[in-house]
Amino acid sequence: MPWGLEPCGTGPRPDAATYEFTGARMLFPNESESIRVPKAAELVANRIRRAIVTGHLKDGQSLPSESRLMEEFQVSRPTVREGIRVLESLGLVKVGRGARGGARVTRPDSGVVASAAAMALQTRGATIADLFEARALIEPRAARLAAQRRPKAAASALRAHIELELSVIDDFVAVTRAIAEFHTLLMEECGNETLAVFGTALKNLFERAMLAAQSGIQPLDDTERMASLRYGLRSHGKLADLIEAGDADAAEAHWQVHVTRAGRVWLKSVGATEVIDLFR
Incomplete structure (x- = not known):
């Protein structure tokens, strides 16, 4: 899997011994505040952003196709597109239109x-x-x-x-x-x-x-x-x-x-x- 990334839906799960259920709420012993779960699109954007800033994806390089990213991250097409829009708003990719379009990595702009x-x-x-x-x-x-x-x-x-x-x-x-x-x-x-x-x-x-x-x-x-x-x-x-x-x-x-x-x-x-x- 390129860039050393995992699909967005995978990852280590907490050990059952570290929490208990009270009614419908799961409480961690040392945490009193709820944790916001990132949207799948944010996870996609974060993984690609990490690949850009660490140099695995170079300036001017094309991102993989939407289909490839869907397969890579195990998410839907709208989720991939939303993640790319996040990167575009940060100035990390530019999206071209037409037959030769697609998302290309751009150097972060100050x-x-x-x-x-x-x-x-x-x-x-x-x-x-x-x-x-x-x-x-x-x-x-x-x-x-x-x-x-x-x-x-x-x-x-x-x-x-x-x-x-x-x-x-x-x-x-x-x-x-x-x-x-x-x-x-x-x-x-x-x-x-x-x-x-x-x-x-x-x-x-x-x-x-x-x-x-x-x-x-x-x-x-x-x-x-x-x-x-x-x-x-x-x-x-x-x-x-x-x-x-x-x-x-x-x-x-x-x-x-x-x-x-x-x-x-x-x-x-x-x-x-x-x-x-x-x-x-």
Whole structure:
């Protein structure tokens, strides 16, 4: 049986000695709450998801046919289809239509995480201040890790992005987005996959907040605005230098000052108590 999976209806059963019946209810000695039994479609989705994340099913690989999956898991066609829809909603498969259709494995997309994180933050009433506070707590540590774990590679990637920032410095929207992407790139290059996913998940929220703030603080004098942008990009370059030198203490301290000061500027314009809004 491929992927080392068992049909959804099989598995070890509890020993009769571990429970007793009281009326119509089965009680376990150490459990007072009822246990939710997963739907068959959830079990199908979970088994296939495990095969994807462990690498048994590769990016771009076709899933077996519905008939094969029905046989494999000993479930009905509607159950298989519902399980695939669950995987599709998670961004783990794409379903094609027509004669050459079917479900294909796709690499997990951080955009799914980003949407879920953004919705959760808005539902909880998270403010822009919350967002920038989180950045000030996390990014300096990412700078330290980058200097410790991958100084050459991280510095090279950051410098290449600074060149991109400079190339679009005359485009207000493009350079603001590029600056937001620099922060995401730092997280991606720090050598910690959890921080990398976290940074990507919040990228769009930071970009939106920065655009709103920039529109409020943009000076009438273009020379002043340009000077402000170039000052920020020089700070980006200094971070790359400190990371390349492997100076973790200095990289962390420099970036702590940078994100704290920048955060004050953004928040002064957009409003610290402004609630994150996905639907503007």
